[in-house]
Amino acid sequence: xxxxxxxxxxxxxxxxxxxxxxLPSRAQARRRAARERAVGLLLPVVxxxxxxxxxxxxxxxxxxxxxxxxxxxxxxxTLVQGLAGGKLMMDFAVTVLRTLEAFAxxxxxxxPLGVLLGSNEKAYRSVEFLxxxxxxxxxxxxxxxFLLIFGVSDFNKVAIAAFGAVLIVIFNSAYGVMNARKQxxxxxxxxxxSGWRVFRDVLIWESLQPSFVGLRTAVSMALVVVVVAxxxxxxxxxxxxxxxxxxxxxxxxxxxxxxxxxxxxGYLLNILFLYAERxxxxxxxx
Amino acid sequence: xxxxxxxxTGQSVDSPLITIRGLVKYxxxxxxxxxxxxxxxxxxxxxxxxxxxxxxxxxxxMMAGLIPIDGGEILFGGKTRRETRIGYVFxxxxxxxxxxxxxxxxxxxxxxxxxWSKARVEARVEELVASFGIGFDLNRYPYELSGGQQQTASIxxxxxxxxxxxxxxxxxxxxxxxxxxxxxxxxxxxxMETGTTMMLVSHDLEEAVYLADEVLLLTKRPTxxxxxxxxDAARPRDLDTLSAPAFIEAxxxxxxxFQREVRK
Numbered sequence: 001x002x003x004x005x006x007x008x009x010x011x012x013x014x015x016x017x018x019x020x021x022x023l024p025s026r027a028q029a030r031r032r033a034a035r036e037r038a039v040g041l042l043l044p045v046v047x048x049x050x051x052x053x054x055x056x057x058x059x060x061x062x063x064x065x066x067x068x069x070x071x072x073x074x075x076x077x078t079l080v081q082g083l084a085g086g087k088l089m090m091d092f093a094v095t096v097l098r099t100l101e102a103f104a105x106x107x108x109x110x111x112p113l114g115v116l117l118g119s120n121e122k123a124y125r126s127v128e129f130l131x132x133x134x135x136x137x138x139x140x141x142x143x144x145x146f147l148l149i150f151g152v153s154d155f156n157k158v159a160i161a162a163f164g165a166v167l168i169v170i171f172n173s174a175y176g177v178m179n180a181r182k183q184x185x186x187x188x189x190x191x192x193x194s195g196w197r198v199f200r201d202v203l204i205w206e207s208l209q210p211s212f213v214g215l216r217t218a219v220s221m222a223l224v225v226v227v228v229a230x231x232x233x234x235x236x237x238x239x240x241x242x243x244x245x246x247x248x249x250x251x252x253x254x255x256x257x258x259x260x261x262x263x264x265x266g267y268l269l270n271i272l273f274l275y276a277e278r279x280x281x282x283x284x285x286x
Numbered sequence: 287x288x289x290x291x292x293x294x295t296g297q298s299v300d301s302p303l304i305t306i307r308g309l310v311k312y313x314x315x316x317x318x319x320x321x322x323x324x325x326x327x328x329x330x331x332x333x334x335x336x337x338x339x340x341x342x343x344x345x346x347x348m349m350a351g352l353i354p355i356d357g358g359e360i361l362f363g364g365k366t367r368r369e370t371r372i373g374y375v376f377x378x379x380x381x382x383x384x385x386x387x388x389x390x391x392x393x394x395x396x397x398x399x400x401x402w403s404k405a406r407v408e409a410r411v412e413e414l415v416a417s418f419g420i421g422f423d424l425n426r427y428p429y430e431l432s433g434g435q436q437q438t439a440s441i442x443x444x445x446x447x448x449x450x451x452x453x454x455x456x457x458x459x460x461x462x463x464x465x466x467x468x469x470x471x472x473x474x475x476x477x478m479e480t481g482t483t484m485m486l487v488s489h490d491l492e493e494a495v496y497l498a499d500e501v502l503l504l505t506k507r508p509t510x511x512x513x514x515x516x517x518d519a520a521r522p523r524d525l526d527t528l529s530a531p532a533f534i535e536a537x538x539x540x541x542x543x544f545q546r547e548v549r550k
Binding site for chain 1 (some may be wrong): 447
């Protein structure tokens with residue numbers, strides 16, 4: 001009933017000359033919109049700049065001993081130097097290569113397997129427990145086992161990362177198929193599509209969007225496992241090795257630089273996959 | 287049942303196209319259809335109207351072979367569903383078209399399924415474009431089109447293979463009024479050009495009568511035919527049809543039957 005009380009009031013009061021003059025002109029509205037766009041572009045930078053400033057202040061005032069926390073400028077200098085042709089660049093490249101290898105293996109095995117399992121729900125239910133169990137087992141827990149199987153090889157790191165990633169891909173692709181819009185399947189069937197054509201023309205496409213979520217998660221997982229494996233499996237290169245090596249000899253600047261490089265790598269991979277998803281699954285969310 | 291014995295060729299125009307005999311469909315333990323019979327003549331538009339939950343959509347879904355039947359048979363000029371070319375238009379056009387295909391490819395999809403050559407598919411799509419008077423770009427993806435344009439594309443897709451029957455499940459329910467009027471006229475125009483038998487589930491009695499040669503009124507479940515109301519007004523029907531005495535009488539009578547059935 002409160003609406004009855006409040007509604008008539010604004011209607012009853014005629015707009016006076018003052019309020020009309022207060023209305024913004026079109027040019028003003030345009031300027032305001034431009035300002036809002038600029039603010040929108042700047043906002044994401046605010047947090048990063050704030051962290052940088054706090055880091056610089058803490059280091060400058062020696063609130064934390066410089067042995068543990070060097071200033072941001074020397075760390076960034078080390079990072080840029082390292083990535084511009086130094087040893088860090090090699091480590092970066094090696095980690096990228098291993099991550100992409102592991103990812104490629106998991107995608108090539110996981111997507112077809114997931115789509116196949118998803119299109120036969122009984123088949124998926126029969127292996128669901130295994131997938132969920134090993135998906136819940138930290139891949140790092142399997143490192144000693146993989147050491148036994150593959151030895152201290154380069155491929156070991158790739159294999160274990162691929163193992164961690166493949167289950168995520170299978171899971172997401174399978175659910176993508178199982179959750180395909182029933183009506184699209186019906187539409188294809190009513191037009192006379194065979195089971196194979198429904199699979200090829202509808203199910204695979206319907207599963208693409210969830211599959212991409214799986215691939216994006218999988219590449220992050222692959223990076224995590226590769227970096228861990230590089231730390232512990234008799235490595236001589238890679239970002240994981242660089243971080244641990246720098247820590248062992250107390251080269252803190254290099255350690256921070258290597259950590260930042262790993263973060264940059266993870267972030268770039270994520271952006272890359274988001275971009276690829278938007279290009280390939282162009283209908284997603286529309 | 288003589289229709290079963292006649293060969294499919296050389297049938298007279300008057301023989302029913304669709305014959306439903308002893309149709310049975312249960313949902314759980316509850317009978318939805320329990321011995322349902324229906325004949326539908328060739329070259330008519332049939333509107334299906336009835337109380338909520340009487341299984342209007344289920345009926346055409348069973349005819350389309352999308353929902354299995356528990357008993358009885360549905361034949362099309364003596365042929366089974368598998369041997370019959372059926373076009374189907376869904377209410378929810380968003381989930382009926384394939385968003386990964388351009389609109390043109392969506393319309394061409396059933397033709398490609400039939401193994402038509404590229405040139406033949408092209409020609410047929412152009413033919414449809416001309417007869418629908420399409421003003422939007424078919425090279426766009428469905429999600430780039432308005433709802434009405436998407437539903438128009440759905441109807442073109444359903445008509446592309448020259449089906450013997452087109453089934454439409456509340457095709458206007460998700461559209462705004464302007465688009466509803468537009469597509470209604472297109473549908474009527476296509477019907478006048480091709481004489482394709484159409485069966486249309488509707489929840490709007492005015493629309494049901496306006497489009498139909500026969501309004502199929504259904505009872506509450508277990509569903510039977512309450513009455514088939516004929517409406518013979520000449521085509522093309524237009525706004526004047528809506529105020530013609532015959533229309534008003536057909537609508538009034540349909541409403542009467544409907545209300546009698548709902549109150550039972």
